[in-house]
Amino acid sequence: MENIGIIPSTPGKLKPDKYQPYIHRLRLSKLTLWSSMFLAFILLFFFFSPPAAPLPAAATPRRDSWGGPDWEKRVSKSARKSSSSGITVLVTGAAGFVGCHVSLALKRRGDGVLGLDNFNRYYDVNLKRARQKLLARAGVFIVEGDINDSALLRKLFDVAPFTHVMHLAAQAGVRYAMQNPGSYVHSNIAGFVNLLQVCKSANPQPAIVYASSSSVYGLNSKVPFSEKDRTDQPASLYAATKKAGEGIAHAYNHIYGLSITGLRFFTVYGPWGRPDMAYFSFTKDMLKGKQITVFEGSDGGSVARDFTYIDDVVKGCLGALDTAKKSTGSGGKKKGSAQYRIYNLGNTSPVPVSELVDILEKLLKVKAKRKVMVMPRNGDVMFTHANISRAHRDLNYMPTTDLEAGLRKFVKWYLDFYSVSKNKSA
Template sequence: MDKSAYPYHGGRLRWHSSLAKLTFWSFVFIGVIFIFFYRSPSSSSSSSAAAATSSSSRGGPAWEKKVRTSARIRSRNGFSVLVTGAAGFVGTHVSSALKRRGDGVLGLDNFNDYYDPTLKRARQALLERAGVFIVEGDINDAALLKKLFEVVPFTHVMHLAAQAGVRYAMQNPGSYVHSNIAGFVSLLEVYMAYFFFTKDILNGKSIPIFEGENHGTVARDFTYIDDIVKGCLGALDTAQKSTGSGGKKKGPAQLRVFNLGNTSPIPVTNLVTILERLLKVKAKRNVMKLPRNGDVQFTHANISLAHRELGYKPTTNLQTGLKKFVRWYLNYYSAAGKKADAR
C-alpha cells in the first residue's frame, strides 16, 4: 500500500458564500454517511482473479460474483461498505483499513486524470490483491448505483468521491458541479502541495511560495493520512440507526459533519525547508502574492466535535509524516522509472 503517498490534508475553519469557496471549505469535512440498517448476509463464492471492469462487462455473472465477494462481511459485527472514490488517496487507505478489520468493502471510482492515473491504477491493484474490488464508474450513473444496491445489501456508504483542487474550481466550475454537487460531495482530496513541491525540487524547477498581504505567512493545517482514516472510521462506527427491520424508517438520519485536521497550522515555507533537508536538494523558491481566487492565507481545523464524539486525536507531526512520504516517493518513482526503461 502506498502508505505515505500524499500523507497530509489541510483543515479549513470558515464557511464561504460562493460555490468555489464552499468547495474549498468542504475539503476537510467528513460528509454524511448514509446508513442502511436492513442487513442480510451477502451471498459468497470463492474469489477469482481481480481485474478492472469495463462498462461492456458490467452486470454479468462474473462481474456480480466479484462485487458480492468483495462486499462479503468477514467479521461477526462487520459492515458491508460501498466506498466511492476508492482509488483516491483517502479512499484507498479507508478501504484498506475497513478490509483489515473484517468489513465487506466494494470500491467505486471513475479514475479521472486530475491526479496521476498510473498511481490510481497501482492503488487499485494493491486493493484488489487485498480482496477489494473497484468498480470503474461514475457516482452520477444512477443505473450503475441501482445495480450495485440490487447486487449487495450495503449497510453503509463511505462517500469520498469528489473533484479536488481550489484553483481548478475557478477554471472548470462545471467539473465541480458534476462531481461535488450532483455527486453530493463529502470529502475532497485537497491540493497536495508537498507532492508537487517534491517533484519540482528534484527536477530543479522553481516552486511557488505564496505570501499574504504585507508579506504575511501562508500556513496550512497539514494532517497525516492515518489520522484522517481514524476519523472516517470513527464516524462510521458511531453512526446511529435511522431505520429498523426491513428498512422501515424510524427517525431522521443523524447528518453529522466533522472537521478533521491536525489543529497545528504550519507555514508552507517550513514544509519546503523540511523537504529540502530530506531530499538533500535546495529548492528554487519563487515568492509570489497569494491569488484571490478562493485560497485563504491561514487554515485551522476545529476538531472539538470530532474529539468529543469520535475520540479523534491526531498523533503524527509534519516532520515524521514527510519523512515517510519522501521514502515512499523515492521508492515508488524509482521503481516506476525502472519499469519504463525495461519496456
C-alpha cells in the first residue's frame, strides 16, 4: 500500500481548494464518452493518415551515416562502463534537454552510455549541437539516427550489450501538435513501438525506463495528481500520444516480459533547457525588451505549474534505472511476469506563471512588458501538481530545488551561453 505519510504531497503555496474555480466540471459520463472518442480518433489517424510531414527543414540522417569499423569502435567505447558495478545504457533523445543531463550523470558515475538522436529542427539545432559537444567532452558518443530506423537499432544492440534503455526521444510541445499532428504519432507512438519491438527481440532484453508526461492527467480535477488517478481525459494530442505510449508499454510488458518504468515529468526547467518553454522564451524576450504574453483563466484565475528543476529530475531518472528489475523475456518470448511501474517526477509546489515572471524580473534586473490574455483552447491546462509519494518511497526521490534557486542557475547559464555565442558571431 502506498505510504502517503512519508512526505507531504502539497507543501507549496497554492492549496487545492484555490484551484477549484479553474476546473472544468463536466459529467463523468460525458468525459468518458468524449475521451473514448478522442482516443479512437488517434488510432484511426495513426492507421489511415498519410505519412507525417517532416519538421521544418528536418535533417534526416542518411543510411550510410552509420556503420563500419570506426563507427563501431566509437559506439563500443562510449558504451563501455568504467565501474564494475555500472550499467550500460542506450539514451534516446540524448541531445535533448533531459537526455543530455541524464547522459552526463550516468557517465560521471561510471556507467556505459551511448546516445541516439535525430537532431530534428523543432527548436534550434545549434543548441542540440552544443549539448552534443558537451557530451563528447565527457566521453559520450551520440549516434545520429531515428528511433523509427529498425536496422540501426538492431545494429546498436549487436555492437553494445545494453542492460538498460533510457527512452527520452519524443516530439515535445502541446501547441505544435495543432500545426503538425503527424509528427507526434510518428515519434511518440510509431517510434516507441519500433524501439520496443527491437528491445523485446534482444537477447538479453534490456530494462526500459521511458518519459511520459504530466499532461496525461488532462482534465482530471483531483489535485495533487496521483498515479492512481484517471488519465483518460487528454486535453491535447500530445497528451493523447503520451497516454497511448503508456498503454503500449503495458502491452509489451504483459506480452513479452519487458521490465518497463514510465516517468511522468512535471514542467522540467534549468540550464540547457528547451527554448519553447515559457521560462526560456520569457528570458529571451525580456532581455530584448519585447512584450511577453502571460495567460490566465477565463475567470481571471492564475495558470500554475509544478516547475521541477532538472537536477531533481535526473536523480529520479537514475533512481528508476537503479531499481529497475531485469526483463524476463528472451528473444521475443516471455518467461515470466515482469516489473511495470509508473511514477510522477514533480516538485509538489505549483507556482503561478505570474510569479515566475516576478522572479525573472528580479534575476534579470529588467521589468517585463506583460500582456495578460485568456488562455486559448490549444490543449494547455490551467495547472499541474504532482503527488510524489510513490517515487519517494520506491526511488528515494526528493526534489530539493525551489523555483527561484533553479531559475538563478538557469539565468546564469543563459547569459553565459548566449554571450559566448554572440562573441563567436562577432
